Amino acid sequence: MIKLENISFDHCIKCTVCTIYCPVARVTHLYPGPKQSGPDTERLRIKNPQLLDISLKYCSNCKRCEIACPSDVKIADIIQTAKWRYSKKEFRIRDFLLSRTDLMGTFGTIFSPIVNFFTHLGIVKYFLDLVFQIPKGRTFPNYASMTFRKWFKEARKYQNKYLEKVVYFHGCYVNYNYPQLGKDVVKVLNALGKGVIITKEKCCGVPLIANGYIKKAQSHGRHNIRVLSRALPHEQARIVSASSSCSLALKHEYPNLLELDNTPIANNIAYITQYVLEEFEKGNIPNLKPLKYTVAYHSPCHLERMGNVAFTIELLRKIPGLTVKILHSECCGISGTYGFKNEYYAISQAVGSELFKIIEEASPDFVVTDCETCKWQIEMNTKYTVVHPISLLAEAIE
Amino acid sequence: MKFDCIIIGGGISGLTAGIRCVKEGLHTAIISSGMSALHFSSGSIDVLGYINNKVVYKPFEALDTLTGTIAQHPYAKCGKALIVEALQFFKQECETQNVYLFDNENLNHFHVTALGTLKPTYFSQRSVFNEDVYNRFKSMKKIVIVNFEGYRDFHPQLAAAQLSKHALFANCEIIAKSIDMPQLQDLTRHPHEYRSIDIARIFENEENVYRIADAIRLAAEGADFVVIPAFMGIHNFNQIHNILQSRTRLLIYEIPTLPPSILGLRIDNALKSRFAQLGGVYIAGDKVVRAESSNDVVQAVYTANHPENPLEAKFYILSTGSFFSGGMISEFNNMYEPVFKLKLHYEPERNKWYSPQFFYSNSHPFLEYGVVTDENLRPYDSKNNIIQNVYCSGAILAHYNPIREGCGSGVAISTAYKAANQIISLYKLMR
Ligand SMILES: Cc1cc2nc3c(=O)[nH]c(=O)nc-3n(C[C@H](O)[C@H](O)[C@H](O)COP(=O)(O)OP(=O)(O)OC[C@H]3O[C@@H](n4cnc5c(N)ncnc54)[C@H](O)[C@@H]3O)c2cc1C
Ligand code: SF4
Ligand code: SF4
Numbered sequence: 001m002i003k004l005e006n007i008s009f010d011h012c013i014k015c016t017v018c019t020i021y022c023p024v025a026r027v028t029h030l031y032p033g034p035k036q037s038g039p040d041t042e043r044l045r046i047k048n049p050q051l052l053d054i055s056l057k058y059c060s061n062c063k064r065c066e067i068a069c070p071s072d073v074k075i076a077d078i079i080q081t082a083k084w085r086y087s088k089k090e091f092r093i094r095d096f097l098l099s100r101t102d103l104m105g106t107f108g109t110i111f112s113p114i115v116n117f118f119t120h121l122g123i124v125k126y127f128l129d130l131v132f133q134i135p136k137g138r139t140f141p142n143y144a145s146m147t148f149r150k151w152f153k154e155a156r157k158y159q160n161k162y163l164e165k166v167v168y169f170h171g172c173y174v175n176y177n178y179p180q181l182g183k184d185v186v187k188v189l190n191a192l193g194k195g196v197i198i199t200k201e202k203c204c205g206v207p208l209i210a211n212g213y214i215k216k217a218q219s220h221g222r223h224n225i226r227v228l229s230r231a232l233p234h235e236q237a238r239i240v241s242a243s244s245s246c247s248l249a250l251k252h253e254y255p256n257l258l259e260l261d262n263t264p265i266a267n268n269i270a271y272i273t274q275y276v277l278e279e280f281e282k283g284n285i286p287n288l289k290p291l292k293y294t295v296a297y298h299s300p301c302h303l304e305r306m307g308n309v310a311f312t313i314e315l316l317r318k319i320p321g322l323t324v325k326i327l328h329s330e331c332c333g334i335s336g337t338y339g340f341k342n343e344y345y346a347i348s349q350a351v352g353s354e355l356f357k358i359i360e361e362a363s364p365d366f367v368v369t370d371c372e373t374c375k376w377q378i379e380m381n382t383k384y385t386v387v388h389p390i391s392l393l394a395e396a397i398e
Numbered sequence: 399m400k401f402d403c404i405i406i407g408g409g410i411s412g413l414t415a416g417i418r419c420v421k422e423g424l425h426t427a428i429i430s431s432g433m434s435a436l437h438f439s440s441g442s443i444d445v446l447g448y449i450n451n452k453v454v455y456k457p458f459e460a461l462d463t464l465t466g467t468i469a470q471h472p473y474a475k476c477g478k479a480l481i482v483e484a485l486q487f488f489k490q491e492c493e494t495q496n497v498y499l500f501d502n503e504n505l506n507h508f509h510v511t512a513l514g515t516l517k518p519t520y521f522s523q524r525s526v527f528n529e530d531v532y533n534r535f536k537s538m539k540k541i542v543i544v545n546f547e548g549y550r551d552f553h554p555q556l557a558a559a560q561l562s563k564h565a566l567f568a569n570c571e572i573i574a575k576s577i578d579m580p581q582l583q584d585l586t587r588h589p590h591e592y593r594s595i596d597i598a599r600i601f602e603n604e605e606n607v608y609r610i611a612d613a614i615r616l617a618a619e620g621a622d623f624v625v626i627p628a629f630m631g632i633h634n635f636n637q638i639h640n641i642l643q644s645r646t647r648l649l650i651y652e653i654p655t656l657p658p659s660i661l662g663l664r665i666d667n668a669l670k671s672r673f674a675q676l677g678g679v680y681i682a683g684d685k686v687v688r689a690e691s692s693n694d695v696v697q698a699v700y701t702a703n704h705p706e707n708p709l710e711a712k713f714y715i716l717s718t719g720s721f722f723s724g725g726m727i728s729e730f731n732n733m734y735e736p737v738f739k740l741k742l743h744y745e746p747e748r749n750k751w752y753s754p755q756f757f758y759s760n761s762h763p764f765l766e767y768g769v770v771t772d773e774n775l776r777p778y779d780s781k782n783n784i785i786q787n788v789y790c791s792g793a794i795l796a797h798y799n800p801i802r803e804g805c806g807s808g809v810a811i812s813t814a815y816k817a818a819n820q821i822i823s824l825y826k827l828m829r
Binding site for chain 2: 015016017019020021026029066067068069070071072267274277278281304305306307308309310311313314326328329
């Protein structure tokens with residue numbers, strides 16, 4: 001039986017524009033590029049799944065091909081779907097662990113000093129490389145000693161003094177690795193006069209999708225749609241997220257890839273900078289003190305795919321005193337868990353090299369970007385600290 | 399979000415208008431849904447190549463003849479002085495990004511196509527048109543056309559055969575050579591699957607350039623100049639060209655390839671970098687799906703990714719291109735412009751849209767279809783009212799034929815410049 005749910009491959013005019021903009025095809029000939037792995041072979045795959053070309057596993061799902069395509073072909077979605085629909089799943093403990101951000105996070109935060117100590121130790125890295133095929137050169141994000149959710153238990157008490165409420169989807173990274181960003185989000189939203197609600201969310205599912213755990217991702221998705229929609233205080237209320245990949249998942253990947261009905265929340269989701277900018281444009285601007293920095297802004301692939309980069313840039317421009325250098329759009333190469341795997345590590349580093357070069361050339365005080373994994377990749381490969389736009393705004397708020 | 403000017407469509411036209419607007423201090427955004435026709439074009443800028451199937455040598459003189467017969471022609475709305483100014487502006491902006499455009503002192507010149515035909519054009523990049531080639535043209539004895547083994551989109555023998563038919567090359571020996579570079583084959587799983595972009599990337603690695611230069615020198619023995627497909631990189635092409643020429647001591651000339659066009663990509667890159675450098679906001683991969691207006695004034699537009707979130711501006715430029723890029727949509731028996739539902743010029747009967755022969759000398763009528771505008775490039779809505787704050791530029795405009803007249807990029811640049819000018823003067827009045 002031919003499955004015909006994504007026939008956008010039929011609109012492909014074979015112009016090869018997608019392949020020009022694919023960062024993976026640029027650095028390795030092991031990957032034939034989006035045109036071939038996407039629309040070209042999808043024709044064959046739908047007839048006979050055995051014609052699956054395993055080289056498509058090199059796709060990092062950055063979605064740059066979809067931005068470039070003049071014919072609206074959902075190339076990356078075709079490739080992602082083919083990966084899990086047609087390929088035989090082999091169990092890999094590494095992929096299992098890398099995709100269980102919540103499980104790893106719970107463990108990591110409880111034992112954070114020990115875990116952080118060990119993940120920085122040379123001998124442990126050697127072991128990770130040997131046993132798990134996790135590259136030695138890779139640095140790991142630290143686990144926090146107290147989760148964001150735990151901190152929020154206190155903060156929740158004073159959210160009731162705000163009449164209007166916003167639902168905040170914080171994501172695993174904020175919870176386990178970087179609660180400070182979550183605190184900054186709460187500070188900014190409170191400064192705008194909005195109280196914050198958080199739900200019993202699960203991981204958005206991005207790492208699960210990337211590692212082929214589709215059923216699990218679907219069950220997380222269903223859960224999140226349910227708890228988020230229930231938490232909405234009224235129909236027009238907003239769900240904000242400060243992670244570009246979580247937002248992309250909630251908004252696009254749930255319906256397009258996981259075939260979940262996200263209509264109860266779809267129109268309420270806003271990436272945080274968009275929400276804040278909307279408030280600013282309504283005149284709801286807190287007092288801002290000037291920040292005399294020169295920053296280089298890197299636009300994450302998934303934020304670009306959502307068409308949200310402009311909101312972040314506009315918001316940064318509203319911070320007094322700040323000089324923003326917009327870097328030429330390049331993929332940093334890490335693509336979530338992709339850069340954590342031996343077989344892709346060299347590719348991931350080669351993809352990022354362009355970006356690292358232009359960051360060095362810009363020589364800013366620090367780098368600003370919206371994505372947590374971009375942050376790890378840039379901090380590992382340049383001498384610069386990477387800050388989230390909302391943290392910068394939080395600093396400017398008096 | 400609020401802007402002074404929102405440009406819909408990021409092709410050569412939208413980018414030219416965008417650069418002009420940000421330079422004058424307007425807060426400007428470009429929204430573009432996919433990559434533009436520059437990725438398919440030759441990378442040379444045609445202003446006016448043919449009239450009545452005859453080659454034009456002096457485009458600015460021929461303009462009067464053209465606009466004399468087609469009063470509605472976009473060039474007629476621009477006027478000669480503005481067209482000259484627009485082209486100079488475009489040239490200078492490209493130069494800021496190290497893309498150097500040569501003109502032939504206001505005359506057209508010829509560039510060689512991948513099929514070996516000669517096409518009149520106005521501006522070409524340094525590696526395609528330059529004084530050296532021009533001066534040596536008459537005394538030339540031997541030309542070598544080189545291809546790279548494994549690149550399947552170019553046939554040097556065909557190009558050589560075609561070129562030698564041309565009177566200009568009557569006394570010239572033209573030979574075709576193929577360069578086999580085993581070191582390059584290591585780089586790929588399927589050596590027969592090279593596309594222009596793969597080879598351009600091989601050129602961008604400096605180590606390879608020296609090896610390629612040596613291979614070219616070997617292949618080109620005794621030639622006056624060497625023609626290669628346009629592979630000399632997307633970013634550091636000037637440097638690559640210099641290395642190749644100095645190491646081989648030959649004149650090396652690029653010809654455009656089949657899409658994706660490396661020469662076109664260079665211009666696309668240059669214009670986008672320039673726009674960003676000046677502070678313009680480029681929103682890629684999002685499509686404007688509808689507009690909101692009241693009393694013939696557009697208030698806001700909405701995109702596919704943000705159906706609930708208005709993008710507002712005082713002025714709009716519609717440069718969404720023709721059918722190919724989705725600027726206009728054709729259905730079985732009708733055509734429409736999807737963003738503002740503008741009034742179009744076209745024949746309602748489908749069988750009048752195209753000519754029976756594919757390569758018909760008068761080209762196909764549908765190429766002349768498009769948005770109808772007033773003298774100032776403002777369009778009409780379905781009720782025949784002028785939309786006050788929208789201007790149209792580029793391939794979406796009606797009443798010209800980019801193929802038959804050889805004027806695609808010239809019209810795109812001139813009308814963009816004109817539209818931007820109108821907006822800039824109104825903007826200054828408002829302040
Ligand atoms: C194959 C080919 C070869 C050519 N070769 C030459 C040549 O050698 N020399 C020459 O001078 N001219 C050439 N031309 C003609 C010339 O390139 C075009 O006339 C010119 O590029 C048109 O530019 P444009 O900016 O108006 O439109 P386009 O380049 O078509 O750009 C339109 C852009 O708008 C975007 N868009 C469309 N709808 C929307 C929407 N709703 N929302 C957001 N964005 C949207 C599209 O994605 C596209 O990026 C060629 C044209 C083609 C098709
Ligand atoms: S860019 Fe789109 S139309 Fe062009 S080859 Fe790729 S998928 Fe096909
Ligand atoms: S999603 Fe990214 S890596 Fe995958 S094919 Fe598209 S451009 Fe290449």
